[in-house]
Structures are given as C-alpha cells and as structure tokens.
Amino acid sequence: MPLALITGASRGIGAATARALADTHSLLLGGRDTAALESLAAELPDARPWPVELTDPTALAAATADLAEVDLLVHSAGIARVGPLAEATAARWREMYEVNVIAVVELTRLLLPALRTTKGQVILINSGAGQNAHPGWGPYAASKFALRAYADVLRGEETPTSGIRVTTIFPGRTATDMQRTVRADEGADYDPTRYLRPESVAAAIRTAALATPEAHFTEITVRPT
Ligand SMILES: NC(=O)c1ccc[n+]([C@@H]2O[C@H](COP(=O)([O-])OP(=O)(O)OC[C@H]3O[C@@H](n4cnc5c(N)ncnc54)[C@H](OP(=O)(O)O)[C@@H]3O)[C@@H](O)[C@H]2O)c1
Structure with missing residues (x-):
C-alpha cells in the first residue's frame, strides 16, 4: 500500500484523516x-506512531532520514490563538509561524526526494483564515496566508x-481541541454541533488523496452549513 505521513494525527482533523485513509x-x-x-x-490495520517535535529541525532530520519513498504527506499539525494585535507579542507571532509555516516548509523540504520518487502528493490543511483575515486573527491568519503562498x-x-x-x-470552524481554545480566547461557549466534524474535513482530504492520476485537486474549501 502507498505510504502516507500525517502530522497532527494524535487528535482532531489529523486523527480523522488517519482513520479515513x-x-x-x-x-x-x-x-x-x-x-x-x-x-x-x-x-x-497498518499504522505506526511517528512522534516528533516538528519545530526541532534536528529531530525532523533524524525522523525523516530513513524515509526513501513517501506517497502522501498531510500537514495537519497546527496551533491557533485569537486576540487583538495590540496583545500579540513577538513570541506569539514566532510560535505561530514556527508550527504553522516553518515546520511545514522544512518537513516538506526534507521529504521532497522521497515524494519525487513516487510522484507523490502534499496536502496542507489551511483555514478560512488563510482566505480572509479578520480582526482578532492576526498571527494565525498571517501564518495561514503564508502557508497558502508556500503551497502555490x-x-x-x-x-x-x-x-x-x-x-x-x-x-471552516471544526469541532476539535483547537476550536475549544479559539472559543475560550473569544470568551464564547464551545458548542461542537455548530461546527464541521473532523470526519467531514477528512472526507475532503481523502477525495484529494484518491484523485485519479490525471486529476489535481489544487484547493478545496469546506464550510459548515
Ligand atoms: N479546528 C478548526 O476549527 C480548524 C479550522 C480550520 C483549519 N484548521 C487547521 O487544521 C489543522 C488541524 O487542526 P485541529 O483542529 O485538528 O487541531 P488540534 O485538535 O488542536 O490538534 C493539533 C495537532 O497538531 C499537533 N501539533 C501541534 N503542535 C505541534 C508540534 N510543535 N509538533 C508536533 N505536533 C504538533 C498536535 O500534536 P500533539 O497533541 O500530539 O502534541 C495535534 O495532533 C491545523 O493546521 C489547523 O490550523 C483547524
């Protein structure tokens, strides 16, 4: 079977993606x-843990060293915090970029030879905040705009x-631990029934991953109804 590496698979959308694939x-x-x-x-049926701190380049290099062929790389790991720019410190910006951008860029770079060997696929979990930047979403939206540019x-x-x-x-908003944190930052209730289920996002990922060879799903937007 083709090999897929899924980051952020311990919870949320990444775990749902693992089940879907x-x-x-x-x-x-x-x-x-x-x-x-x-x-x-x-x-x-056929899964192994790949525990690694994604913001540690040395650990990333070690964890990818033996991967000669990778068919699919799904970047689901990410972090989100919400709050006004006036309170967003340099540390907050750096932490957001380290996980949401630099880790994605470096892991992809390290695996490019393994992905080229298989004519593989990279799937990046972005966000509605990577399409439209709203007040309160500064560092997160900026990191997701950067991720979109990187993907393009x-x-x-x-x-x-x-x-x-x-x-x-x-x-769009998905019922995971991340959304619980976002709602707490917003000072609002967390009601998972108002959001996408992680399985619904995973279904879109599966659609892109199982596309026929001549078809290239470049972008998929999934919004809650
Ligand atoms: N939830 C939403 O509403 C929503 C909406 C749009 C887009 N997204 C995007 O979807 C993706 C998945 O989000 P989610 O809601 O599934 O998040 P989540 O439930 O909070 O899970 C985050 C995952 O990222 C991993 N992770 C975070 N920092 C890491 C690090 N430094 N090194 C290694 N792993 C790290 C966590 O691993 P451990 O727990 O094992 O540390 C966990 O598996 C993210 O990119 C997010 O921006 C989410």
Whole structure:
C-alpha cells in the first residue's frame, strides 16, 4: 500500500484523516502525544506512531532520514490563538509561524526526494483564515496566508517537473481541541454541533488523496452549513 505521513494525527482533523485513509494507505502517525499515537495505531490495520517535535529541525532530520519513498504527506499539525494585535507579542507571532509555516516548509523540504520518487502528493490543511483575515486573527491568519503562498509556489515548482501534486484544504470552524481554545480566547461557549466534524474535513482530504492520476485537486474549501 502507498505510504502516507500525517502530522497532527494524535487528535482532531489529523486523527480523522488517519482513520479515513486507513484502508488505502500504510500510515505514519505524527504528533507528540505518544500514548495517543499508539492507541490510534492499535485500532488501524497498518499504522505506526511517528512522534516528533516538528519545530526541532534536528529531530525532523533524524525522523525523516530513513524515509526513501513517501506517497502522501498531510500537514495537519497546527496551533491557533485569537486576540487583538495590540496583545500579540513577538513570541506569539514566532510560535505561530514556527508550527504553522516553518515546520511545514522544512518537513516538506526534507521529504521532497522521497515524494519525487513516487510522484507523490502534499496536502496542507489551511483555514478560512488563510482566505480572509479578520480582526482578532492576526498571527494565525498571517501564518495561514503564508502557508497558502508556500503551497502555490511548491505546486508551481514541483508539479510540472516532478509530478508532485499539492493540495490546499481550507476548512471552516471544526469541532476539535483547537476550536475549544479559539472559543475560550473569544470568551464564547464551545458548542461542537455548530461546527464541521473532523470526519467531514477528512472526507475532503481523502477525495484529494484518491484523485485519479490525471486529476489535481489544487484547493478545496469546506464550510459548515
Ligand atoms: N479546528 C478548526 O476549527 C480548524 C479550522 C480550520 C483549519 N484548521 C487547521 O487544521 C489543522 C488541524 O487542526 P485541529 O483542529 O485538528 O487541531 P488540534 O485538535 O488542536 O490538534 C493539533 C495537532 O497538531 C499537533 N501539533 C501541534 N503542535 C505541534 C508540534 N510543535 N509538533 C508536533 N505536533 C504538533 C498536535 O500534536 P500533539 O497533541 O500530539 O502534541 C495535534 O495532533 C491545523 O493546521 C489547523 O490550523 C483547524
């Protein structure tokens, strides 16, 4: 079976993506919560934990060193905080960019040879905040706009030469721990029934991942009804 590496697979959209791809892919489950990764791996037919701190370039290089062929790389790991720019310190901006941008860029760079070998695919979980930047969403929206630009350049550089397909998924609010944090930052209730289910975002990811070879899903937007 083709090999998929999914970051952020210990929870939320990444864990739902692992379940959605379990019948079509061998899975490497990225995250830091080793117990959660082991528990998910145990319920899937062909999955292994891939625990790594994504903001540690040395750890990333070590964790990717043995991966000669990767068919699919799904970047789901991310962090979000909401608040006015007046309170967004340099540390807040750096932390957001480290996880949401630099880690994605560096992991992709390290795996490019393995992805070129398979004419593989990179799927980046962006956000509605990467399409429209609203008050309160400064560092997060900026990081997701950067991620969108990165994906567009990666597609332009790789698809014509190596055949790697690059898909950006733009989900709206989704019922995960991240959304619980966002709602707390907003001083509002968290009602998961108002949001997308992670499984619904994973269904869009699966659609892009299982596209026929001549089809390239470049962008998919998923909004709650
Ligand atoms: N939830 C939403 O409303 C929403 C909407 C639009 C877009 N998104 C995007 O969707 C993606 C997934 O979000 P989610 O809601 O599923 O988030 P989540 O439930 O909070 O899960 C975040 C995941 O990212 C991993 N992670 C965070 N920092 C990491 C680091 N430094 N190193 C390694 N792993 C790290 C976490 O791993 P550990 O727990 O193991 O540390 C966890 O698996 C994100 O990119 C997010 O921006 C979410």
